[in-house]
Amino acid sequence: MCNVEDQDLLPPSKAKNASRTCIKCKEVAQIVLRADNCYCRSCFIAYFTHKFRATIGKSKLIRSNEKVLLAFSGGPRSSAMLYLVHEGLSENIHKKLRFLPGVVFIDDGAILQLSENERRNYLEFIRTTVSKTGFPLFCESLGKIFPTNQDTNIQSNLLSSDLSNTTRSDATSSSNFDLDTLIKRFKNDELKIVQVFEKLPNSTAKEDMLHILRKKLIQQIAEANGYTKVMFADCGTRLAVKILSDIAQGRGSSVAHDVTFADERNQAVTLVRPMREFLTKEVANYLTLKSIDYRTRLSLTTMKPVKSSIERLTENFVTDLQASFPSTVNTICRTGDKLSVGDTSKIDADAICPLCDSRIDTNNSLEGKTTSKTTSKICQNTADSCCGEGDGSCNRIARINLTAKEIEDRLCYGCRLIFHSNNWEMDDLPQFLIDAIEKQLRRKRLKEEIEEFLLD
Amino acid sequence: MPVTCTNDCNRRAKLKRPKTAEKLCLECFYQAFEDEIHRTIVNNKLFQPGESVAVGASGGKDSTVLAYVLKLLNERHNYGINLVLLSVDEGITGYRDDSLETVKRNQQQYQLPLKIVSYEELYGWTMDAIVQKIGMKNNCTFCGVFRRQALDRGAMLVKADKIVTGHNADDVAETVLMNVLRGDIARLRRCTAIMTGTEGALPRCKPFKYTYEKEIVMYAYFKKLDYFSTECVYSPNAYRGYARAYLKDLESIRPSSIVDIIHSGERMSIKKEVKMPEQGTCSKCGYISSQSICKACVMLESLNRGLPKLAIGKTHKAKVVTICSNAFQRIIYRFKIFHELERDEIKFV
Structure with missing residues (x-):
């Protein structure tokens, strides 16, 4: 995650700023955004709030009384977003926001290896912050993406009453929100996911997987509770990092989806990014001026060396470059804006990666990779070769009747990299993924049966 | 081992x-x-x-x-x-x-x-x-x-x-x-x-x-x-x-x-709506170029005129200089013709 640090804030040297005035109202400036762009406190807040509402308004995407879920992590960006939405809904405001917000928090403490105490404190913070706004709160552990009972229907699991009742904290009923039972339930859900993450080959794959699963779970919760939009608080700096790290991880075809205002890959739930016009620095300024409380987000690579993962390296690269070339983030984001998501209406359901919902981009030419693989014979997928041999792990594969090769073939280029060179088994995959692949394969078989009767 | x-x-x-x-x-x-x-x-x-x-x-x-x-x-x-x-x-x-x-x-x-x-x-x-x-x-x-x-x-x-x-x-x-x-x-x-x-x-x-x-x-x-x-x-x-x-x-x-x-x-x-430079040919040397005058010609011109910095910065500035010099020459040329015509007319009168 991007670092928001206090050193971005003014005033570093008072003598220099003494003569500076706000470019709007000519009062004494408090904030320097860039070079001579100085703002006073109230003008900056007005500018920031306006930009946020303008980004939402410009898109004309969110209708009035639509249910919108805010993805809230407690970190700086989503705290700012929560505050902005809360403020935008209050009665006496000009250009009031007109949607019905809910808040979702995904606890990934198990993967970050936080202690029970840390997790309780964090949840407590989330609960108090959200209860101030009066929005409904959904808390769920990331482990929920792997259903504990081997029931294949994940939807029913999410719809189960305990989610909507015990974890929902309205302003009135927040007292029955018992953290201890919640954590206990979370722990129960998490046995599987911890195992799966341990098996992933490196931090790069883990981070990538974490993002995908978190997004997936949020979408599932949104869908199960009748929300049609989810707001993510990605700011411009974060998106610039995302663009570069996507490219570095072979996800060129989904870059456009990952940075546009509205990501409509999932038909039921659209992801929106209303904070995309801000820099990390601006968010930090806003938080300080409004004295909004937030928690520093930990990630898998916090306190690790720069080169511990692609995302961490990219973040460092962009931040450093931004320091010497202040237009870096903007240029990268504008490049991302010019990329096309392609014609989404024409995509066949079979041509979608079941893990990340992007279009499959591995069809014809995988030259760079496959060429080198075949010439040097490293294509020895252990799971593939052992399948059907009759030992324990294979029985499980036989039950679902999918081979590792079949699964890999269904994934997009970027998602294949997550599992690459990893001895994974069917059990290590989230159920939604297996379901989706099975469905695709069934459709494929059906299509083969009727092939000869199909025109064109 | x-x-x-x-x-x-x-x-x-x-x-x-x-x-x-x-x-x-x-x-x-x-x-x-x-x-x-x-x-x-x-x-x-x-x-x-x-x-x-x-x-x-x-x-x-x-x-x-x-x-x-x-x-x-x-x-x-x-x-x-x-x-x-x-x-x-x-x-x-x-x-x-x-x-x-x-x-x-x-x-x-x-x-x-x-x-x-x-x-x-x-x-x-x-x-x-x-x-x-x-x-x-x-x-x-x-x-x-x-x-x-x-x-x-x-x-x-x-x-x-x-x-x-x-x-x-x-x-x-x-x-x-x-x-x-x-x-x-x-x-x-x-x-x-x-x-x-x-x-x-x-x-x-x-x-x-x-x-x-x-x-x-x-x-x-x-x-x-x-x-x-x-x-x-x-x-x-x-x-x-x-x-x-x-x-x-x-x-x-x-x-x-x-x-x-x-x-x-x-x-x-x-995206389709993003404007792309069209590939054409340079009006000076005939080499492929997305501009009316190719970068090499612009740079060469700037070198020969002793203003090399122009070519590195904003392209349009350098091009303006190149185009201006051409236009200026044309104006002078026309002016000459006009002048001669005028003289002829005067003579005629």
């Missing part, structure tokens, strides 16, 4: 392949390296039998290995192409003169014809002279623009049908990153193409598009190929340095990153 080659040849492994991390013996490495390039050539139909192909040869590792491998594959797989070495002499003392010596030795070793074109004969300026004018900063812009055209002109002189360059996977990946960082959407779209300029101009291709720089170095090292390795004496492009460092770090985290970036570059599509 000696490691055996993972390719089941029972020989001792001598190296770890940078691209796939497998341990190979020299023979298997050569085989894999050459086959990969052969496959790239065949899959992309880079060459047609009977074609004359100019190899852009700088004397550096990439082009030396390229010339060597292409000659080898041409004989092994009967591509039926005629190879010519083509070098550009930028006129950089202490760098290009030495590397050209290497190219000349390569010509002897590989028995290929060699053609050298120089900036001096094409433009009337050596890089040394240009650097004297504009200083150590930004001179790479001149060199790069001029070299691109010089290669094309040289290839036309030797009647080549195609130019091949030694751009490797690292170079392509780096260019993808650079174009994202610079917001150069037109180049971002075409930089991953293995063959460019198929319509009109001389096609150029990069047979090393998927070949890792490290493997090229390894190949040259074990084959004991004669190549020249010195940095250009003039300052390297600083901004590109950031991208390069980032790429190297990525490679150390996940070796497949380089190919992954190329894959990303190939799969990014540009």
Whole structure:
């Protein structure tokens, strides 16, 4: 995650700023955004709030009384977003926001290896912050993406009453929100996911997987509770990092989806990014001026060396470059804006990666990779070769009747990299993924049966 | 403990392949390296039998290995192409003169014809002279623009049908990153193409598009190929340095990153409504250009007029100067005619 640090804030040297005035109202400036762009406190807040509402308004995407879920992590960006939405809904405001917000928090403490105490404190913070706004709160552990009972229907699991009742904290009923039972339930859900993450080959794959699963779970919760939009608080700096790290991880075809205002890959739930016009620095300024409380987000690579993962390296690269070339983030984001998501209406359901919902981009030419693989014979997928041999792990594969090769073939280029060179088994995959692949394969078989009767 | 080659040849492994991390013996490495390039050539139909192909040869590792491998594959797989070495002499003392010596030795070793074109004969300026004018900063812009055209002109002189360059996977990946960082959407779209300029101009291709720089170095090292390795004496492009460092770090985290970036570059599509520069021809020299006057002409004009800084900054400023000078001349000309007409009329009256 991007670092928001206090050193971005003014005033570093008072003598220099003494003569500076706000470019709007000519009062004494408090904030320097860039070079001579100085703002006073109230003008900056007005500018920031306006930009946020303008980004939402410009898109004309969110209708009035639509249910919108805010993805809230407690970190700086989503705290700012929560505050902005809360403020935008209050009665006496000009250009009031007109949607019905809910808040979702995904606890990934198990993967970050936080202690029970840390997790309780964090949840407590989330609960108090959200209860101030009066929005409904959904808390769920990331482990929920792997259903504990081997029931294949994940939807029913999410719809189960305990989610909507015990974890929902309205302003009135927040007292029955018992953290201890919640954590206990979370722990129960998490046995599987911890195992799966341990098996992933490196931090790069883990981070990538974490993002995908978190997004997936949020979408599932949104869908199960009748929300049609989810707001993510990605700011411009974060998106610039995302663009570069996507490219570095072979996800060129989904870059456009990952940075546009509205990501409509999932038909039921659209992801929106209303904070995309801000820099990390601006968010930090806003938080300080409004004295909004937030928690520093930990990630898998916090306190690790720069080169511990692609995302961490990219973040460092962009931040450093931004320091010497202040237009870096903007240029990268504008490049991302010019990329096309392609014609989404024409995509066949079979041509979608079941893990990340992007279009499959591995069809014809995988030259760079496959060429080198075949010439040097490293294509020895252990799971593939052992399948059907009759030992324990294979029985499980036989039950679902999918081979590792079949699964890999269904994934997009970027998602294949997550599992690459990893001895994974069917059990290590989230159920939604297996379901989706099975469905695709069934459709494929059906299509083969009727092939000869199909025109064109 | 000696490691055996993972390719089941029972020989001792001598190296770890940078691209796939497998341990190979020299023979298997050569085989894999050459086959990969052969496959790239065949899959992309880079060459047609009977074609004359100019190899852009700088004397550096990439082009030396390229010339060597292409000659080898041409004989092994009967591509039926005629190879010519083509070098550009930028006129950089202490760098290009030495590397050209290497190219000349390569010509002897590989028995290929060699053609050298120089900036001096094409433009009337050596890089040394240009650097004297504009200083150590930004001179790479001149060199790069001029070299691109010089290669094309040289290839036309030797009647080549195609130019091949030694751009490797690292170079392509780096260019993808650079174009994202610079917001150069037109180049971002075409930089991953293995063959460019198929319509009109001389096609150029990069047979090393998927070949890792490290493997090229390894190949040259074990084959004991004669190549020249010195940095250009003039300052390297600083901004590109950031991208390069980032790429190297990525490679150390996940070796497949380089190919992954190329894959990303190939799969990014540009929105239809984004305006793209249209490729036309330069009104001055007839060379392909997206502007009315090509960059090389603008730069040459600015050099000749003693205002070299103009060409590096905002393009439109420099173009205005060029166009203005033309327009100004036209105005003077018309004025003269008008004047003469007037005189005639006066006489007439």
